[in-house]
Amino acid sequence: xKFLQFLGFPQFPEFKELRELQESMEIQIAVAKVGKYxxxxxxxxxxxxxxxxxxxxxxxVDGQRSGRGAxxxxxxxxxxxxxxxxxxxxxxxxxxAAHDALFTQHNGKVQATLNIVSIDLTSKTxxxxxxxxxxxxxxxxxxxxxxxxTSRPVGLYRHTRPVIAxxxxxxxxAVVVYTDGLPSAGVRRGKLLDVRAELERLRGGGxxxxxxxxxxxxxxxxxxxxxxxxxxxxxxxxxxxxRKAADxxxxxxxxxxxxxxxxxxxxxx
Amino acid sequence: xKFLQFLGFPQFPEFKELRELQESMEIQIAVAKVGKYxxxxxxxxxxxxxxxxxxxxxxxVDGQRSGRGAxxxxxxxxxxxxxxxxxxxxxxxxxxAAHDALFTQHNGKVQATLNIVSIDLTSKTxxxxxxxxxxxxxxxxxxxxxxxxTSRPVGLYRHTRPVIAxxxxxxxxAVVVYTDGLPSAGVRRGKLLDVRAELERLRGGGxxxxxxxxxxxxxxxxxxxxxxxxxxxxxxxxxxxxRKAADxxxxxxxxxxxxxxxxxxxxxx
Numbered sequence: 001x002k003f004l005q006f007l008g009f010p011q012f013p014e015f016k017e018l019r020e021l022q023e024s025m026e027i028q029i030a031v032a033k034v035g036k037y038x039x040x041x042x043x044x045x046x047x048x049x050x051x052x053x054x055x056x057x058x059x060x061v062d063g064q065r066s067g068r069g070a071x072x073x074x075x076x077x078x079x080x081x082x083x084x085x086x087x088x089x090x091x092x093x094x095x096x097a098a099h100d101a102l103f104t105q106h107n108g109k110v111q112a113t114l115n116i117v118s119i120d121l122t123s124k125t126x127x128x129x130x131x132x133x134x135x136x137x138x139x140x141x142x143x144x145x146x147x148x149x150t151s152r153p154v155g156l157y158r159h160t161r162p163v164i165a166x167x168x169x170x171x172x173x174a175v176v177v178y179t180d181g182l183p184s185a186g187v188r189r190g191k192l193l194d195v196r197a198e199l200e201r202l203r204g205g206g207x208x209x210x211x212x213x214x215x216x217x218x219x220x221x222x223x224x225x226x227x228x229x230x231x232x233x234x235x236x237x238x239x240x241x242x243r244k245a246a247d248x249x250x251x252x253x254x255x256x257x258x259x260x261x262x263x264x265x266x267x268x269x
Numbered sequence: 270x271k272f273l274q275f276l277g278f279p280q281f282p283e284f285k286e287l288r289e290l291q292e293s294m295e296i297q298i299a300v301a302k303v304g305k306y307x308x309x310x311x312x313x314x315x316x317x318x319x320x321x322x323x324x325x326x327x328x329x330v331d332g333q334r335s336g337r338g339a340x341x342x343x344x345x346x347x348x349x350x351x352x353x354x355x356x357x358x359x360x361x362x363x364x365x366a367a368h369d370a371l372f373t374q375h376n377g378k379v380q381a382t383l384n385i386v387s388i389d390l391t392s393k394t395x396x397x398x399x400x401x402x403x404x405x406x407x408x409x410x411x412x413x414x415x416x417x418x419t420s421r422p423v424g425l426y427r428h429t430r431p432v433i434a435x436x437x438x439x440x441x442x443a444v445v446v447y448t449d450g451l452p453s454a455g456v457r458r459g460k461l462l463d464v465r466a467e468l469e470r471l472r473g474g475g476x477x478x479x480x481x482x483x484x485x486x487x488x489x490x491x492x493x494x495x496x497x498x499x500x501x502x503x504x505x506x507x508x509x510x511x512r513k514a515a516d517x518x519x520x521x522x523x524x525x526x527x528x529x530x531x532x533x534x535x536x537x538x
Binding site: 024025026027028029030031032033034035041045046047048049050052054056072075078079082083086087119121169210211214215218222243258259260261262263264265266267268269 | 294295296297298299300301302303304310314315316317318319321323325341344347348351352355356388390438479480483484487512527528529530531532533534535536537538
């Protein structure tokens, strides 16, 4: 497991300072997801689960091919991972088990990419687990870091294991994870979306909210695909922010309302 | 299973008309959740899971007492229910299994309330499962209906079963589910929150978004508790709406972006 404060976060705040920062932070999670154009079902699955010792885990799976078959594969992998995470199994073991389940069920003939992003409130870290050739981006004010160590999807080879990184929860950090449809947007007309360039643009504008970043990345991809996505596209942004002034505006209604957890889902039929 | 179109929805749209309406709908799910004042952990658990044959299920559990013990109980019940729902088990069976698991583990000595709200895209219905003395409210333009048939929490008696209702997915419908902390808000000063009156007020203002309703209900409860919630409070609103003009404004960015699914979570630390 890599602790990123030692690998590219040289000016990382000291422990005591970090503790104080963490008192006034909020985590924002945003997902934006669209299915392949004219396909009945998305082969991407995103699930979220509460960690029994505090925090949340997000599991994003892209099943091989598209449509109903892909959905069954991504459901199998996601279900295995979240059911173990819900029992308190550590992320790396959950990823291995999800691989083993798919490998056993389909004899190594079907693959899926698997990413797990966990907000672990016990260790006060973000744990990033990757079984995906696509990188994970970490955007901070100082730099845009790419986690791109060689990583295999689950399902194909006997002893596949995830590449795992861990970084402390600290404000002004965004983790960006996505499925293959994002970097391959535009493939039909031979002009792929440059994910890093899009992220540099977003980082230039500041990290206002996780939702803005997820929506803009998806919009850029759909535009690159000329409005008809060539593949399922899912974008997951986990942002650590300082508490917003908006929460204080809500205080008069009830002092503790700034402490409320909120979830909002929109699903067009 | 009760089909509500026969029970209090006399002017319910005809099947063909309903089919056309369903083409241009969106589901909004909003959760607002706050812990008991000065308690380390909330005994309420809310989990969401994708249904393998299309749609989503939401599971809301309130474990007996508060703090760490209650959290372990609500985690156990929620985990059992969602792991079964994820495998395609029907809602009523998942609720019974969650009861059986808690009853077996604690010899009938520990209780929890359990609500399951499912958006079932196969049957195009909302399925409401209740193991909770508190009612579920269904708000439509024509009426505010209360599902308040006698219902027991899970965990205490051998053959506890849920009370289940099913209603067609149709626009301008909101389902409101909550844990005990909402109606008991204000208990310290002997002036309880009138949930029905709050909902009548919201209904009078129209169903703009699920989030507005969830946030306002929580704010009203926290205000009634004078800013220091006497219990964990969770509010879940599932709203069926016509597609928003906002989606059309987004279209120029990419024709299909109005079809995107979105999730947003905010978790203050």
